[in-house]
Amino acid sequence: MKKTIVSALTTALVVGAASTTFAATNPFQDVPSDHWAYDAVAQLANDGVIEGYGDGNFKGDKQITRYEMAQMVAKAMAKQNVSGNDKALLDKLSAEFADELNNLGVRVSNLEKNADKVKWNGEARYTYTSQREENAAGSKDRDNDNELLFRLEPSAEVNNNWHVNARIDAKTDLKSDSEKKAGDSDVSLKRIWADGQYGNTNIKLGKLPMQLDKDLLFDDEISGASLSTGKDLKLTLQAGRYDLTGSTNNAAVKAAGKDAAGNDINDTASMQSVGLQYGKDKLSLGAAYHNLESDNFKKMAGYRNGEASDKAQIWSANARYAFDKNVALAGTYAENAKADNYKKAGSVELDYKGAEDANKGTWGAYAAYRHLGQNVAFDPSYDGAWAGTKGWEVGTNYTLAKNTVATLKYFNGEKLGDGKDAEKLFGRVEFKF
Known part of the structure; x- marks a missing residue:
């Protein structure tokens, strides 16, 4: 040489x-x-x-x-x-x-x-839930669950503007801990989407997380596309297919997703949404509108009093005000104009601080009142109250060690419709990486 x-x-x-x-x-x-x-x-x-x-x-x-x-x-x-x-x-x-x-x-x-173009984040977590519902005899039926979940969330850089993201979940139920039958699997690709950023405009394509009302209404994914643009005032559009009967805890939606023999029906809803969200300094305000169409709505018990409808037309509003760096008050409300019953949902929550994953010893607490009509809150994300209930919920979280967070929640209320008691204890430990 x-x-x-x-x-x-x-x-x-x-x-x-x-x-x-x-x-x-x-x-x-x-x-x-x-x-x-x-x-x-x-x-x-x-x-x-x-x-x-x-x-x-x-x-x-x-x-x-x-x-x-x-x-x-x-x-x-x-x-x-x-x-x-x-x-x-x-x-x-x-x-x-x-x-x-x-x-x-x-x-x-x-x-x-x-x-570094491919980054891996994720978590391993243990979750315990104890849900209790009063039956016709006045006693309480109890349903306890123990679940382990391992989640990977890779992100790969394509170029300066685009990334590809995914979520892969593997879980097991410790309550039964039975061996799986041949062909069964607890491993699933939950999300995969391309994410493009051009200044203040973001584009998502694929199976992506819900961009609007993901707490009160849709703790789930949509297969389609979204566009969000703006800074302090942000406009968001999303459209695609939404699996109503995916992993929801909504009994009415689950029942509508079964045929006469009890088999699952793969009947997704077509969905179009638009939302405006303003956020600056201590104040955040927003509103959204969702149009969904699916035959599942025709089969949901108590959805309509008269002629069946295959549509859901939902409008929502939200607001949040931070009094200082520790205390904030938030509220959100939604209503389904096509439903006759259980068509309203809302939540008011007071937050104090919050556990920070990277900082050992940090903690937070909250108190909330929730009303979750099952014909509008199709899959709410609250781990205490669930669709078809209303009542009080309190919770706290604490960072045990760096990237190790423990959460405890308790809900006490009643079921909508019959007024029977409903309560839930929720506990989780997360190891994040």
Whole structure:
């Protein structure tokens, strides 16, 4: 390997010297100004990539070692504003001389950057729930659940504007802990979508998280697209297919998703939504409208008093005010104009602080009153109150150690319709990474 022919010219491409005429004093006495490699060698010397020898010579015909070449590559890597083609060449060089660069204590930044294009986040968590409902005899039926869940949420960079995101869940029910039958699986791809950001405009395509009213109404995914634009005042549009009977705890929706034999019916709803949200300083205000169409609405008990409807037309409003950095009051309300019964849902919540994943010892607490009509709150995200109930809910969370958070919630209220008692105890420990 000759320094002039291979090292200097190859590295010169990296620093952009091939088309530059260097007008400074000749750096090496054995490379005259009329030499074919003069411009490249002079530019490299000016940029500190090459130093020559102490006697003022470049000695271009001398064979160099891999260690010497690695030194030049390391210095070239330190340059800024390198073109795209030269970056690709530098990546190849840094990969070739990775061992030597490591011995020099050099971080191969471009290789690390490429590795960072795919990031993995996730959590492992244990959840315990004890749900109790009063029956016709006046006693309470209890349903206890113990669940382990492992979740991965990878994000891959496509270019400066686009990322691809996903959510993969694997879970097991400790209550039964029975072996799965052949073909069954507790592992599922819950979400996968492309996410594009152009200034204050965001575009999502695929199976993506709900963009509007995900707490009160839709703790779920939509298969389709969304567009959100704006800064303090943000406009959001979303459209696609929504699986009404996915993982909801709404008994009315679940029953409508079964045929006469009790088999699941894959009958998704077409969905279009629009929302406006304003947020600045201590105040946040918003409103949204959702139009859904599905035959499931025709089969939901008590949805209509007369002629059946296959539509849900829901409008909602929300507000939140932070009194200071610790205390905030929030409220949200929604109503389904196409339903005759259990068509209203709302929540008022007072929050104090909140556990921070990265800060051990941080904690928070809240108190809330919730009313969740099952014909509008199709899949609310509250872990205490559930669809078809109303009452009080309190909760607290605490960071036990860095990225380890414990949560405890308690709901006490009644079922809508018959007024029977309903309560729920919820506990969870999350290990986040």
